[in-house]
Amino acid sequence: MPVADFGGVARHVSDVVRHGIPGWRVVTMCPPGPLADRLRELGGAVVQVDVGPASGVVSSLRTLRRMIDRLRPTVVHSHLAYADLVCAVGAPRGTRLVSTEHGISGDPSVYHAGVVQQRGRAAAHATRLRRLSTLVAVSESTAQVVRERWSPPASLPIHVVPNGVDPVADPPPADPGLRIGSLSRLAPEKNLQLLLDAFDVLSQTRPEATLAIAGGGPEEAALRRHADALGLGSTVSFEGHVDAEDFLRRIDVVAQLSAWENHSYTLLDAVNYGRGVVATSVGGNPEIVGQASLVGAGSSPGVIAARLESQGLDPAARPVRGPGWQTVGGMCDDLATIYAQVAP
Incomplete structure (x- = not known):
């Protein structure tokens, strides 16, 4: 290694x-x-x-x-x-x-x-x-x-x-909510500016929604400026490096709009904790979550916002561990x- x-x-x-x-x-x-x-x-x-x-x-x-x-x-x-x-x-x-x-x-x-x-x-x-x-x-x-x-x-x-990933022993309740979270390196291929744009659309009709961006990386300053330009204020937080388990217990939906993923631990953990998922339909993502959680790689902020809302407010639509869970x-x-x- x-x-x-x-x-x-x-x-x-x-x-x-x-x-x-x-x-x-x-x-x-x-x-x-x-x-x-x-x-x-x-x-x-x-x-x-x-x-x-x-x-x-x-x-x-x-x-x-x-x-x-x-x-x-x-x-x-x-x-x-x-x-x-x-x-x-x-x-x-x-x-x-x-x-x-x-x-x-x-x-x-x-x-x-x-x-x-x-x-x-x-x-x-x-x-x-x-x-x-x-x-x-x-x-x-x-x-x-x-x-x-x-x-x-x-x-x-x-x-x-x-x-x-072993099944979590005490998963948190899968309650409706619009606490959106991103857990990744703050790098260009993660498309976090697009996530901010989608969250901006969501917040127009759902002012109670929040977005927590965890992780560090070269895009942090640009992302902060973009959030400020959109006027998102205190509804968006940049949390740096976090404990993943704690993070997953206090959000409702994991958003991952990466240009590519192979077999994402973030998505596996989100499913394991009963969280909603919105992810691009690229790489190994469709092998982890179903269509209700996927958006096309070129999707508009409005399409992504609608998927964030449905994953947050309809726990029955969230992905679950299947019989072939590794x-x-x-x-x-x-x-x-x-x-x-x-x-x-």
């Missing part, structure tokens, strides 16, 4: 460490920081090393080779593009490599604006896939986009293992099966 901070992929890793992969010893290699601290709290085996973008490619390659020689792992499992590419280049021949794809977009411009950069990244990933024993995708959509954009070898097994245990069992298939 090439990053130290605690985000969606770090949550995935920590859930795996907390539950364990049956029949396997898991050792996590990551930089010092909040993720390593959390894994130690969970009793996980952690090696804090100089690996990741902050350490540079040469240092990361040396560290990887040193740790493989020291630990002699049966499987090396990478998460996020930096680690995927370092493992493909640096792991000795014969190493069984597994990679989980968490963040590919059907629209390459979402994460890489330049055409040259897009093509270069796609070529690099297509090359590194040839070294894998197995690729894990977090949604059916993710697997399909990998096939379309990276042209994996026909012989490469691609397994879909959705992120697992738990953390189920996710770890799936990984154990995959590891057994690639092990010697």
Whole structure:
């Protein structure tokens, strides 16, 4: 794991460490920081090393080779593009490599604006896939986009293992209400200005509605200015980093108008807590919630406002956990099966 901070992929890793992969010893290699601290709290085996973008490619390659020689792992499992590419280049021949794809977009411009950069990244990933024993995708959509954009070898097994979330023991009441919430990085691809525009439309007829925007990121100042320009005043709050469980207990509807998502923990948690959901119909979102929660990627503020209102005031329209809901245990069992298939 090439990053130290605690985000969606770090949550995935920590859930795996907390539950364990049956029949396997898991050792996590990551930089010092909040993720390593959390894994130690969970009793996980952690090696804090100089690996990741902050350490540079040469240092990361040396560290990887040193740790493989020291630990002699049966499987090396990478998460996020930096680690995927370092493992493909640096792991000795014969190493069984597994990679989980968490963040590919059907629209390459979402994460890489330049055409040259897009093509270069796609070529690099297509090359590194040839070294894998197995690729894990977090949604059916993710697997399909990998096939379309990276042209994996026909012989490469691609397994879909959705992120697992255990049912909450004491979900809050699913009462009607228009406390709207957004929980994401404040980045351009999250389309939060559009959410503010939609909330402005909603507030014209529902002055009791509120919008809480949680998270941090480069768009915060621009979003604050936009909220001020719309005259939304105290009905909109910017809350920074929050405890996700507390946040979900005090809102009624989660709004996520991202340009792309693969298998969003925010949406999974919203469903798990009985909250309403309004999300763009992109990527893996339709695999989590139904049509009553979805809006088209190009929807107008008025359309989004109407969906926010219906999800807030009609609890019966909100998404629920289906019979195929993936738990953390189920996710770890799936990984154990995959590891057994690639092990010697």
